Amino acid sequence: IAFMGFYGATGDAQPDALPSVQGTLPHFIQEPEDAYIVKSNPIKLRCRAAPALQIFFKCNGEWVHQNEHFSQEYKDLNTGLKVREVMINVSRQQVEDFHGPEDYWCLCVAWSHLGTSKSRKATVRIAYLRKNFEQDPQGKEVPINGMIVLHCRPPEGVPVAEVEWLKNEELVSSLTDDNIDTRADHNLIINEARLSDSGNYTCLASNIVAKRRSATATVIVFVDGGWDEWSEWTVCSSQCERQRSRECNSPAPRHRGKMCEGNSEATENCTDGLCTQNRKLLHDVKPQSMDGSNDIALYSGLGAGIIAVAILVVAVMLYRKNHSEYGVDVIDSSALTGGNPLLLNSSMQPDLTVGRTYSTPLCFQDSTDKELFDPLPDIKVKVQSSFMVSLGVAERAEFHAKAPAETFPRDLSRDYCSTMDRRKKGLLTLNGPLSAGKEQLRTTGVFGHPGGRLVVPNTGVSLLVPHGAVAENMSWEMYMVINQGEASVQTLEGCEILLGPEVTYGPPGLDLFCPVAMTIAHCAEVDAENWNIQLKRRTQDSKWEEVMSVEEESTSCYCLMDSSSCHLLLDQPGSYALVGEPLTQAAVKRLKLAVFGSMEAGSMSYSLRVYCVDDTPHAFQGVVAAEKTRGGQLLEEPKMLPFRANTFSLQVSIQDVPQFLWSIKPFTTCQEFSFPQVWCSNQQPLHCAFSLERYSPATAQLSCKISVRQVKGHEQILQVYTAVAETEKESVPFFMQTDCTITSQTGPKAFKIPLSIRQRICATFDTANAKGKDWQLLAQKLHLDRNLGYFAKQRSPSAVILSLWEARHQDTADLDSLASALEEIGKIHSKSSPKDQDEPESDFNHIQAGSLCAAGELASEKTEDSAPEYTG
Numbered sequence: 001i002a003f004m005g006f007y008g009a010t011g012d013a014q015p016d017a018l019p020s021v022q023g024t025l026p027h028f029i030q031e032p033e034d035a036y037i038v039k040s041n042p043i044k045l046r047c048r049a050a051p052a053l054q055i056f057f058k059c060n061g062e063w064v065h066q067n068e069h070f071s072q073e074y075k076d077l078n079t080g081l082k083v084r085e086v087m088i089n090v091s092r093q094q095v096e097d098f099h100g101p102e103d104y105w106c107l108c109v110a111w112s113h114l115g116t117s118k119s120r121k122a123t124v125r126i127a128y129l130r131k132n133f134e135q136d137p138q139g140k141e142v143p144i145n146g147m148i149v150l151h152c153r154p155p156e157g158v159p160v161a162e163v164e165w166l167k168n169e170e171l172v173s174s175l176t177d178d179n180i181d182t183r184a185d186h187n188l189i190i191n192e193a194r195l196s197d198s199g200n201y202t203c204l205a206s207n208i209v210a211k212r213r214s215a216t217a218t219v220i221v222f223v224d225g226g227w228d229e230w231s232e233w234t235v236c237s238s239q240c241e242r243q244r245s246r247e248c249n250s251p252a253p254r255h256r257g258k259m260c261e262g263n264s265e266a267t268e269n270c271t272d273g274l275c276t277q278n279r280k281l282l283h284d285v286k287p288q289s290m291d292g293s294n295d296i297a298l299y300s301g302l303g304a305g306i307i308a309v310a311i312l313v314v315a316v317m318l319y320r321k322n323h324s325e326y327g328v329d330v331i332d333s334s335a336l337t338g339g340n341p342l343l344l345n346s347s348m349q350p351d352l353t354v355g356r357t358y359s360t361p362l363c364f365q366d367s368t369d370k371e372l373f374d375p376l377p378d379i380k381v382k383v384q385s386s387f388m389v390s391l392g393v394a395e396r397a398e399f400h401a402k403a404p405a406e407t408f409p410r411d412l413s414r415d416y417c418s419t420m421d422r423r424k425k426g427l428l429t430l431n432g433p434l435s436a437g438k439e440q441l442r443t444t445g446v447f448g449h450p451g452g453r454l455v456v457p458n459t460g461v462s463l464l465v466p467h468g469a470v471a472e473n474m475s476w477e478m479y480m481v482i483n484q485g486e487a488s489v490q491t492l493e494g495c496e497i498l499l500g501p502e503v504t505y506g507p508p509g510l511d512l513f514c515p516v517a518m519t520i521a522h523c524a525e526v527d528a529e530n531w532n533i534q535l536k537r538r539t540q541d542s543k544w545e546e547v548m549s550v551e552e553e554s555t556s557c558y559c560l561m562d563s564s565s566c567h568l569l570l571d572q573p574g575s576y577a578l579v580g581e582p583l584t585q586a587a588v589k590r591l592k593l594a595v596f597g598s599m600e601a602g603s604m605s606y607s608l609r610v611y612c613v614d615d616t617p618h619a620f621q622g623v624v625a626a627e628k629t630r631g632g633q634l635l636e637e638p639k640m641l642p643f644r645a646n647t648f649s650l651q652v653s654i655q656d657v658p659q660f661l662w663s664i665k666p667f668t669t670c671q672e673f674s675f676p677q678v679w680c681s682n683q684q685p686l687h688c689a690f691s692l693e694r695y696s697p698a699t700a701q702l703s704c705k706i707s708v709r710q711v712k713g714h715e716q717i718l719q720v721y722t723a724v725a726e727t728e729k730e731s732v733p734f735f736m737q738t739d740c741t742i743t744s745q746t747g748p749k750a751f752k753i754p755l756s757i758r759q760r761i762c763a764t765f766d767t768a769n770a771k772g773k774d775w776q777l778l779a780q781k782l783h784l785d786r787n788l789g790y791f792a793k794q795r796s797p798s799a800v801i802l803s804l805w806e807a808r809h810q811d812t813a814d815l816d817s818l819a820s821a822l823e824e825i826g827k828i829h830s831k832s833s834p835k836d837q838d839e840p841e842s843d844f845n846h847i848q849a850g851s852l853c854a855a856g857e858l859a860s861e862k863t864e865d866s867a868p869e870y871t872g
Helices: 092-097 287-322 383-390 412-428 487-490 617-630 675-679 755-765 774-781 789-794 796-808 815-826
Strands: 025-028 035-038 043-050 056-059 072-073 081-090 104-112 116-118 122-129 142-143 148-150 163-168 170-172 189-190 198-206 209-212 217-222 243-244 265-269 354-358 381-382 441-447 453-454 461-465 476-483 504-505 516-521 533-540 542-551 558-561 565-570 572-581 589-599 605-614 639-642 650-655 662-664 670-671 686-694 699-709 715-723 744-746 828-834 840-845
Touching: 035 043, 043 056, 043 104, 043 122, 043 287, 056 081, 056 265, 072 815, 081 104, 081 383, 116 198, 148 217, 163 542, 217 675, 217 828, 381 589, 441 453, 441 744, 453 476, 504 516, 516 572, 516 796, 558 796, 565 572, 565 796, 589 617, 589 699, 605 617, 605 650, 605 699, 639 699, 650 675, 670 675, 670 686, 755 774, 774 789, 774 840, 789 796
Parallel strands: 035 122, 142 217
Antiparallel strands: 025 043, 043 081, 056 104, 072 081, 104 116, 104 122, 148 189, 163 170, 163 198, 198 209, 198 217, 243 265, 441 476, 453 461, 453 744, 461 516, 476 504, 504 572, 516 565, 533 542, 533 572, 558 565, 589 605, 589 639, 605 686, 650 670, 650 699, 662 686, 699 715, 828 840
């Protein structure tokens, strides 16, 4: 048989014809296998077929020259057929020089009398393993029985590196320890930490090229100390005292665990408070001596009391004489409280010996009483600082006596926290919530298998119920409530503050197949170095329990902090709140500033009210509700002010009032909120008022500036320019949202990602494949690649990841970002010239992942080859 035109125009020799064998198509006994080139060593590709007159290799669509083939022929003793074997070498240079749309590939074509057969394609890739890990494990300190998650992302490599974990240079594996899971995305998960789990952990990555070691992460499993029971009381001593002790050994603190709080020894009087005389117990003393001593004590006490009263009378008279220029001597409590005697303790008397002068009006929170907006008469009062602090309107004299420390310890300093606690109590005594007596903000909806979304309008609070969360042929009436009572404020501890509203979702017996996604707006400038932010849940006895810290790993829920919102994945109904504890003075919470105005009916006075509230939609909605009842007009677009935890107060002043058109009472141009008033406002609006009076009814315009600044902090200017006549008002809109009345959506219209696309993504990424395109990579590309242990526990990790993406992008509907992420995942490695033999640079070439905005189809890679034509 003559093979015509085998090499076309090259003029190379044609393959020799072999004697005829059995008349069948060639059958491949051995096909070429995928191979990796290590360093500069060429690889060999082999083919064996029978019956075969000739076998040639074809690489990347081009025939390999005959001279590069090494062939041999032998007879199969079992079948009697002639078997032909062919081999070629592929060098590193050949692979590097190839720049095609896919990997370098080769296949075999075998001929017999009846035709040709093609083998499978074998890919040839340059193997490498980069030196640097994409993510090294980080050391941790965890309590005993807590969860440990060590992250490891190995260096980029071909083939993909396998990961093993070493503890103190010994191999650890889930195969030998049920408490350890090493299967989830190369991470090491220890479900319940034991003391023996303390040690140095190293992530070991390896492939056929090399082995790489990560940085070593030190894990310390600590045990906080606990008291034993108290010992028995000792016998009563001659000093009428007895002692008992206890030890901090149940358990003893280990591995940097906390020591027990409290005293190890206790002493108490053992005679019910009765004293001793001459080191004898009281019942041993004769009655005569006892009576005599009592008489002496009685007369001594009466004499001292008379002297003290005389000194006090003289001091008061001297004080009144020396301070008569102040106009008044004692502040009138009814004037301070707007006529409400319940807000002050009538038995509290000011100390007229120590204090400082206040000449500014007082600012109050309770908007339900109109008198509180009016500035006080122009008086100067010198009263005890602690008295003003109890009102929540001024700071203690010693508060700024010494420079505050730059940083606080983990639980802040005792003085700082105790001061905060005292001031919280003062605020709660005087200032009830703005929305007291109002109904709770509540929204409900009925949800079935298609899922949907609940929204509390204009509050930054929403709930996403994913598709499939509710069983088929089932439906639940779900609700979401923003709690507006005082309980949230009163039950927080230490320096903790609410960063957003307290939200409840239910019903309590809710049974879902996957977690819901709740979004709560917050007012913190998120920074792990300056804030300890926790998610807390209210227990049945109205106490708060920690669910998780947003910086730690948890498999019970997921918390994603954005700049202004927190997105939570929750599977348990209940009341939740985001709570923050400042760790340093650089911690910042955002304030929203707004100025409202209204003309007082039948008068020449115009009132400006300045609000300073937490920068959340819910807090501002409280302001809007109060101003609507008052008939107020928003005079300037609200602005944001960063408020630092530096213990300094907030000053509000009015500037540039036209002098010949408007007048303002003296000493009322600057007003002040103490630091704890602002810091501990807990979503309740703070505000103060400026009362201006026009000289002439013809004055129809008011222009001025409102300066709001934190001492040693930031400043913001509100520009006021308004018509004061009723007919000329043009209000600034309160809310800019167009869908502020929509409270619930059900079915497909509630989601940005079409259901068919969602199902296709889940089917693609829930199952790992050889190229590592699984849900972990999806989470990484969507910037959700922390706390992966939570996703690993879900039935469909991809579905939960997409629910979190939906919650995060509910306002922007940014499908392009999702499409871009899928395109990135669809890229595969191509070849380029290496920088060195161990670590070649990789180009990326597209495999079309599909367009979400168009058809939403994931296109599969197509590779088709056509056989050459031979004539014989």
